[in-house]
Amino acid sequence: MADQPADTHQDIRYEPDERPPLALTIGLGFQYAVLVVAGVVLTPVMMIKIAGGSEAYLSWAVFAALVVSGVTSVMQAVRVGHVGAGYLLLMGSSGAFIAVCVSALEQGGPGLMASLIVIAALFQFVLATKLSWFRRIFTPTVAGTVLMLIPVTIGPLVLGKLTDVPEGVSSAAAPVTAGVTLVISVAMSLTNSGAWRLWAPIIGIGAGSAIGGLVFGIYDTTRILEADWVGLPAIAWPGFDLSFGPAFWALLPAFVLVTLIGALDTIGDSIAIQRASWRRPRAIDFRAIQGALTADGLGNLLSGFAGTVPNTTYAASISVAEITRVAARFVGVCVGVIFVVLAFLPKCVAAVVAIPSQVVAAYFMLMMAIFFVMGMRILFQEGLDYRKGIIVGLAFWIGSAFQLGWIFPEYFQGPWSKLLGNGMTVGGFTVIFLTLFVDLTGPRRQRLKTALSVDAYPQIDAFLSGFAAHRGWNEEMIDRLRAVGEETLLTLIQQKERGTAHDGRRLLLTAHGDSTAADLEFIAAADEANIEDQIALLSQQAADTPVEKELSLRLLRHYASSVRHQQFHDTDVVTVRVESAVS
Secondary structure, three states, X not given: OOOOOOOOHHHOOEOOOOOOOHHHHHHHHHHXXXXXXXXXXXXXXXXXXXXXXXXXXXXXXXXXXXXXXXXXXXXXXXXXOOEOOOOOOOEEEOHHHHHHHHHHHHHHOHHHHHHHHHHHHHHHHHHXXXXXXXXXXXXXXXXXXXXXXXHHXXXXXXXXXXXXXXXXXXXXXXXXXXXXXXXXXXXXXXXXXXXXXXXXXXXXXXXXXXXXXXXXXXXXXXXXXXXXXOOOOXXXXXXXXXXXXXXXXXXXXXXXXXXXXXXXXXXHHHHHHHHOOOOOOOOOOHHHHHHHHHXXXXXXXXXXXXXOOOEEEOOHHHHHHHHHOEOOHHHHHHHHHHHHHHHOOHHHHHHHHOOOHHHHHHHHHHHHHHHHHHHXXXXXXXXXXXXXXXXXXXXXXXXXXXXXXXXXXHHOOOHHHHHHOOHHHHHHHHHHHHHHXXXXXXXXXXXXXXXXXXXXXXXXXXXHHHHHHHHOOOHHHHHHHHHHHHHHHHHHHHHHOOOOOOOOOEEEEEEEEOOOEEEEEEEEOOOOOOHHHHHHOHHHOOOOOOHHHHHHHHHHHHHOOEEEEEEOOOOEEEEEEEEOOOO
């Protein structure tokens, strides 16, 4: 792997639609697989060892995780209909589910966990299908807070495995192997960049396992020797627990919340891989994001049916694409096939499963630190004003306090203890409630519903004029708003006229703002073109582009301070911000 970053998008060697030579495709496929296979295998291993599951179930869960991750990685790359992103976006076991899955295993066994995963996956299909409905609920503020709470929830479970050593083994085995793993992984991550940083966790795991095996004898070589080279594990499918008892209802909110927050992580990965995959920068295609969400949801559904931990997109595939400058989807197909083949090679899988618990715990300590920082990054990128700061701080500490039993635990016994004992559930619903409260109690949005046609212009013009007059803005600002309304309407109509699939579409216009700026949101049916693409590439328009269309886009860019076009399968959302010329 070349140890250098991709300087610009123009350095991309192979875009998603291009096919690299077969040797390069296979070579990169193995490279990707080695980088992420530890996460795919060790997540169910950690989950089942914490919960005290059987060896037969552990082998089955690892086998199922590899197969599901392989199948969904291929689906993400190929994109069949509305399923899949159409990009090199790898899938693997999700560490965010460890805490809730352990609770399910302890309270009802694998059957209860499988039922909860399947039901929660259905919510992700709704999110993927109607993503535009949830834009005001699952905000970056919600996602960032829940991601920061994941380490709080998982921490006690993971750290408990640091001292889990066999009888008769030196007391130094646990701190030394865990310390070596963590020190090497962190040191390499902090002192290197590019490819070496990606390999840091793998090298740390290898070093910790070597110390554990050679010095303390806690690397389980017997498991490897006894495993077959080729074969299937013993069938240990757990089935489903359909009793729907108190434990099911107490844990279901946590499973749904983690599933939907994981979906927001998939959205972020989908955006990042699109930005890293093209030579010429282009606006984000939200239909590809919906495809990624659908494939992710299908992966969770398959995981539930198979009785293993749910999966998610892996950001490592984005980093490797940026370093190698190869974003061809055929590489993703190759990785998926390798995962499936690996599932039928028990000896290779056993080499990963045999890694000492202390090494695995140290690996997950690093992963949890990344989760926490990822949450903070999302929050700071979104911007933390006074209100958001209070919401995030309060939700985080309430979630942490309930997780650690600090808030009147004597009053929350029985079923309530299962529901309120999960920090992600309590903190997540706290941040959602407070976010909705601020949205509902803030300045009300003015709304106009009309047909998407030229005949609607007088209504839109009157609506925007009245909105501006109510705000007390001057004539210049009123004229700017009216011009933006006209040009955005014309642009959406021109998109509609390219086909007849969306005849009779409706337009919803919402307006709100402060003393110096207005935010307008035009919501209509989706179409193939993207306004952001067209504005960004005006200087490269083809000679046969209609003059009226280009003029409309130029005027929109002139009057608006920002234009954002989100494309969904069922909806176009054009957000325009208009700032006053006089502050």
